[in-house]
Amino acid sequence: MMQVWTIARQMIAEGIRMKIALVFFVLIAAIVFGLPFSVTGDSSLTGAVQSFMSYSLMATGLLLGVLTIFMCRSLSDEFVHHQMFLVVTKPVARWQIILGKWLGMSLFNATFLLFSGASMYGMVHYIKWTHPPQDEVYDEQELNNEVLVARHTRSRDMSIPNFPALAEAEYQRDLEQGKYEQQPNFNPRQQRRSLEKKYEARWRVIGPYETREFFFKNILCDRSPDKEIQIRYKADVAGYEKDEIYRAIWRVGDKEKGAEAYELHVRHVIDxxxxxxxxxNAVADDHTLKVTVVNVNPFEGEQQKGNVLNIRKSDGIQVLFIVGSFEWNLIRLLSMMMFKLMFLGAVGLMMATVFSYPVACLTSFTVYMLAGTRSFLEEALDFMTDRNGSMFSSASEFAIQSIAYLYNMVQWVIPSFSRYDAVEDFVNGRNVSLVWVLSALGELVIIKTVVILGLAIFFFYRREVAEVSV
Amino acid sequence: MAGTKLPVVQTAGLCKTFKDFWRRPRVDAVKDLSMEIHAGEVFGLLGPNGSGKTTTIKMLLGLLYPTHGRISLFGKPPTDVSVKARIGFLPEESYLYRFLSARETLDFFGRLFRLPKKIREDRTTRLLDMVGLSHEADRPVGEFSKGMARRIGLAQALINDPEFLILDEPTSGLDPIGARQIKDVIRSLGQKGKTILLSSHVLSDVEDVCDNVAILYGGQEQAVGSIDDLLCQQNVTQITMPTISDKTIREVKDLILRLEKTNADVTHPRHKLEDFFLQIVSQAQATEVKTSGARAGGEVPEFLKTATTTVMVDLVGSLVAAGTTPEPLVVSAMPKISKKKSDSTSGVLNELLGKEPVEDDAPDEPSASLNSDAPVAPTKPTIAADSQVIDSLLQGENKESDDTASSEPNA
Incomplete structure (x- = not known):
């Protein structure tokens, strides 16, 4: 272990002495301490804090990603400038050299992440104290309850009707009645999908004077009346302009299940x-919650057009409750970011054992980009590939399917960074759960980093440290 | 270590072929090299540029993998980590971390050997003193001159008190003080019983310190044997003595001409330029001329010294002593001396020295003349010489000898 630690120390010393640390320290400081003065969000206190946190975390993540890739030059430089001659001829196993480099790089990154996190935390409070108040009490309450907290929420907690089953039932009925017999180019798959969409739209759209009930399960919060739960949503309203106000009644709770029910008359800005x-205590004993939306204007004397509410799929209704503090949420977020950097460090080192610095840097950056955009790429390839078509039907199909196969081959090694991107949740005061952090640790570090480091060690053992010189 | 039966280094049929991008063999850097280095030997690896010296060393260190053949160090493969703990290595260039200071560099390598802190600190201090860089211990190595960096390179090679020291072109880039110091360190370590492999094309360095040498050319071993066996000119006799009068010189020359039918050259030997240079520098140091460069090194640290022999590497002292010794006179006679004639030769010597002839009971030994076509009796180490290669390699050395000996061609 002493050798591993010695190599790690040397790596850190290199980062400091070669002024790499200074450059990145200045850049991160410029971002974290400069952003509050240039980013104001929607001019509300919450908006300012959320924008600042969002930008600074994304910029820090990107900078540290670049730093990590840059640091892999330490290994390739030692091959080029032959310091490796002296190191590998000492009683140090090659796996210890790789592990030491990776440890040094990780400690370097951890220091920067801590600095960045601590600075951001300080600046959040600075913004809180110095932001010009609009409605001081409301602003601070909103910030404390919706941003500087860790709130639990899960989209799958909402009970959603079985749309495919409903669609299938209607399709079978129509088929028995012979509705589709006369239709030219009839596609059963498209028809089923169309019916499915219809049922989903009917469920999401609430017409004038209509009532819709939404059910949630697994609301495992403390149900004391002095605690609170939050209902968060965003709605489209047909026929209204953006920023207009619509009015409605929301009932939260189910008296039939013995829970309290609360009625809220709301004036909400659209979109x-x-x-x-x-x-x-609106949550029932069986940890379920009923939320009823009544599309009726409860405010007498206030005019309202006949509106159609659309509860969108992506930003639908969420039930949230506070499960932890902002500080611990920040630590868990930084841990997730750290795991990505640890994986990236292993990739950089592996590339440096095989390639010279510029190539290692480029390939590591490619992996970084692939990991960052994997979800998007998967969707794009899925969209472009004709699943039913032959690979050899056209040149473009051949190219697309070849890329898709290639991508499928490497995706088991390259993780999807977006799956572990907790910045948006953190900024919105949602809990970065320990389970999520542990799954990131498992996939990014324990499995994939270990595999990549194993490959790096394998390549390093196979590699001749000296080069041709005759 | 002395007493170990296994050779420290053993290679058998060692080959290294460098291949091109398409894996096609391009250059045979080392071909079928089999050699052994035993404990306590100071072994020189000689050869012109590109002869395979450095490639051999890199294979011994596990920096390159052999294409064919086998290597063992202390009976184990060179990639074995436990073997590396017993080795010190000074590469042909000082491949040091530019951002670390001299002290940090030694500490870093000491840590890699898992040396306890106290020992690390002690050895660092002593080695810095030995290489004359104590006053620059905290400067980054990147700011050092090439020679100063070489000195740190030497110090790092000795941090673990190695049993086997591999020195690749150790005096390259060093000033004469540093070069002499390295040679003194090698001698000192050799006396302690350490095994040393020295690769160089500076022949005088090898001649000064090595017991045995192997000469490589074209990746193949051309000759191997002890320095004495390889370099002894059996056909030339040299007599050295303090200065004598011109009259005696004339009489000696006459006597040699009369008895041996050959002319003798009588000259005063010259100092080596290295010795002269060191004398001048030591005088400058005595007057405390300021320098930011390396200073004269200190003693070889105690941990590198043998328990029975204390070797002081006090250059100044040794040089001053050298400067005060009366210059010896050298008498050289060139013709090949046969056994039969050697009796009369010893008679001449006895006459010169005013002594009675001493009966020589020693058995006749075959001549080890490199140019002789006669078969050479196997001795240990054996001499397997390609005379042309050796002649070309030793041309400079022979030339110097010829200048002082005789203008007659070798027999």
Whole structure:
């Protein structure tokens, strides 16, 4: 272990003495301490804090990604400038050299992440104290309840009707009635999908004077009346302009299940997120919650057009409750970012054992980009590939399917960084759960980093440290 | 270590072929090299540029993998980590971390050997003193001159008190003080019983310190044997003595001409330029002329010294002593001396020295003349010489000898 630690120390010393640390320290400091003065969000306190946190975390992540790739030059430089001659001829196993380099790089990154996180935390409070108030009490409450917290939420907690089953039933009925017999180019798959969409739209859209009930399960919060749960949503309203206000009644709770029910009369700006807070005893004993939306204007004397509410799929209704502090949420977020950097460090080192610095840097950056955009690429390839078509039907199909096969081959090694991107959740005050962190640790570090480091060690053992010189 | 039966280094049929991008053999850097280096030997690896010296060393260190053949160091493969703990290596260039200071460099390598802190610190201090860089211990190595960096390179090679020291072109880039110092260190370590492999094309370095040498050319071993066996000119006799009068010189020459039918050259030997240079520098140091460069090194640290022999590498002292010794006179006679004639030769010597002839009971030994066509009796180490290669390699050395000996061609 002493040798591993010695190599790691040497790597850190190199980062400091070669002024790499200074450059990145200045860059991160410039971002974290400069952003609050240039980014204001939607001019509200919450908006300013959220924008600042979002930009600074993304910029820090990107900078440290670049730093990590840059640091892999330490290994390739030692091959080029032959310091490796002296190191490998000492009683140090090659795996210890790789592990030491990786440890040094990780410690370097961890220091920067801590600096960045601590600075960001300080600046959040600075913004809180110095932001010009609009409605001081409301602003601070909103910030404390919706941003500087760790709130639990899971989209799958909402009970959604079985749309494919409903669609299938209607399709079978129509088929028996012979509705599709006369249709030219009839495609059963498309028809089923179309029916499915219809049922989903009917469920999401609430017409004038209509009532819709949404059911949630697994709301495992403390149900004391002094605690609260939050209902967060964003809605489209047909026939209204953006920033107009619509009015409706929201009922939260199910008296039939013995829970308290609370009625809220709301005036909400269209196409914005809104959070409603109700006491936690609205949740039933079986940890379910009923939320009823009544599309009726409860405010007498206030005019309202006949509106159609659309609860969107992507930003639908969420039930949230506070499960932890902002500080621990920040630590868990930084851990997730750290795991990505640890994986990236292993990739950089592996590339440096095989390639010279510029090539190692380029290939590591490619892996970084692939990992960052994997979800997007998967969707794009899935969209472009004709699943039913032959690979050899056309040149473009051949190219696309070849890329898809190639991509499928490497994707088991390259993780999807977006799956572990917790910045948005953190900025919105949602809990970065320990389970999520542990799954990131498992996939990114324990499995994939170990595999990549194993490959790096394998290549290093196979590699001749000296080069041709005759 | 002395007493170990296994050779420290053993290679058998060692080959290294460098291949091109398409894996096609391009250059045979080392071909079928089999050699052994035993404990306590100071072994020189000689050869012109590109002869395979460095490639051989890199294979011994596990920096290159052999294409064919076998290597063992202390009976184990060179990639074995436990073997590396017993080795010190000074590469042909000082491949040091530019951002570390001299002290940090030695500490870093000491840590890699898992030396306890106290020993590390002690050895670092002593080695810095030995290489004359104590006053620059905290400067980054990147700011050092090439020679100063070489000195740190030497110090790092000795940090673990190695049993087997591999020195690749150790005096390259060093000033004469450093070069002499390295040679003194090698001698000192050799006396302690350490095994040393020295690769160089500076022949005088090898001649000064090595017991045995192997000469490589074209990746193949051309000759191997002890320095004495390889370099002894059996056909030339040299007599050295303090200065004598011109009259005696004339009489000696006459006597040699009369008895041996050959002319003798009588000259005063010259100092080596290295010795002269060191004398001048030591005088400058005595007057405390300031320098930011390396200073004269200190003693070889105690941990590198043998328990029975204390070798002081006090250059100044040794040089001053050299400067005060009366210059010896050298008498050289060139013709090949046969056994029969050697009786009369010893008679001449006895006459010169005013002594009675001493009966020589020693058995006759075959001549080890490199140019002789006669078969050479096997001795240990054996002499397997390609005379042309050796002649070309030793041309400079022979030339110097010829200048002082005789203008007659070798027999």
């Amino acid at each position: 914005r997120f809104h959070t409603m807070r109700v006491p936690a």
